[in-house]
Amino acid sequence: MKIRSLIALAIIAIAGFFTLDYIRLTPGWRMFGLIGTARILLTGTEDDFLAKPTWETQANADMPASTEGIFPDTPYVFYEGWHLFQINDWENHLQHLKGKPDVHGLEVGAYEGMSAIWALQNILTHPASTITCIDIFDNQKIEERFDRNVAATGIPEKIVKVKGPSEHMLCSLEPNTYDYIYIDGCHLPKWALSDAVMSWETLKPGGLMIFDDYKHIDARPKTSRFTRIDFIDDYLWNKRGQYRDSPRPAIDAFLKIYAPYLDVVYKKYQVVVRKK
Numbered sequence: 363m364k365i366r367s368l369i370a371l372a373i374i375a376i377a378g379f380f381t382l383d384y385i386r387l388t389p390g391w392r393m394f395g396l397i398g399t400a401r402i403l404l405t406g407t408e409d410d411f412l413a414k415p416t417w418e419t420q421a422n423a424d425m426p427a428s429t430e431g432i433f434p435d436t437p438y439v440f441y442e443g444w445h446l447f448q449i450n451d452w453e454n455h456l457q458h459l460k461g462k463p464d465v466h467g468l469e470v471g472a473y474e475g476m477s478a479i480w481a482l483q484n485i486l487t488h489p490a491s492t493i494t495c496i497d498i499f500d501n502q503k504i505e506e507r508f509d510r511n512v513a514a515t516g517i518p519e520k521i522v523k524v525k526g527p528s529e530h531m532l533c534s535l536e537p538n539t540y541d542y543i544y545i546d547g548c549h550l551p552k553w554a555l556s557d558a559v560m561s562w563e564t565l566k567p568g569g570l571m572i573f574d575d576y577k578h579i580d581a582r583p584k585t586s587r588f589t590r591i592d593f594i595d596d597y598l599w600n601k602r603g604q605y606r607d608s609p610r611p612a613i614d615a616f617l618k619i620y621a622p623y624l625d626v627v628y629k630k631y632q633v634v635v636r637k638k
């Protein structure tokens with residue numbers, strides 16, 4: 363009887379944990395009530411989001427402040443803050459490149475330019491360092507925001523904009539050119555895989571390739587506690603099997619096939635590999 367009660371209690375506790383966490387992750391519930399408060403206390407995610415963006419204040423003072431987006435008192439117009447969650451990790455991974463001359467970054471997928479501009483202002487700080495941004499820019503408003511944000515840096519000449527589908531544009535790049543490459547374009551596995559394979563030859567030996575959204579599952583915030591507990595994450599991943607817009611199968615395939623040619627440096631929400 364005692365053992366049965368214990369088992370029943372354990373089942374109720376586990377079911378309760380999953381139910382509460384499911385509610386916690388449901389849009390609209392995230393910020394409210396006990397669950398929302400507990401979430402912020404436990405994970406600090408909302409605070410992190412608001413506290414991190416300090417780098418944007420270095421913008422060119424001549425640009426008028428924007429009244430739009432998530433940094434309204436700066437010249438930048440960003441409506442998405444995806445990169446803010448990666449800043450601490452990027453500072454760690456890319457620290458060795460900071461301030462050095464002739465360091466070159468490549469981004470596949472630039473959107474409004476946040477990750478590129480962050481890199482420019484924090485890593486590619488030497489005047490002779492650059493970033494190349496490939497994007498299909500099939501949305502005119504987003505392209506305009508990218509252009510405006512590039513101008514707001516005050517150093518637009520350090521950003522090489524390449525407009526077009528990455529599967530075509532990557533062919534035009536020189537081999538062994540880039541110190542790091544960020545794969546954050548189309549997330550469908552087929553395209554994520556071709557972006558990785560096609561850009562690999564342009565990466566210098568010893569250079570880093572960073573993949574975004576390895577653990578992306580629809581409607582699950584990337585700051586979820588699940589993403590920090592790997593075996594639960596894997597369980598949910600397998601159970602839900604949501605590969606629709608996730609590059610994960612592509613990244614897994616790439617890591618497997620290119621294993622002899624790379625070292626895995628980091629594998630969490632983002633994946634970082636070093637070319638041997």
Ligand SMILES: C[S@@+](CC[C@H](N)C(=O)[O-])C[C@H]1O[C@@H](n2cnc3c(N)ncnc32)[C@H](O)[C@@H]1O
Nearest residue numbers: 445471472473476477497498527528546547548
């Ligand atoms: C997630 S956003 C990039 C976000 C950006 N790296 C950041 O962190 O601020 C993905 C971008 O990939 C671009 N994209 C999607 N498919 C593409 C393709 N086939 N070729 C080039 N860019 C593509 C989209 O236009 C979009 O701007």
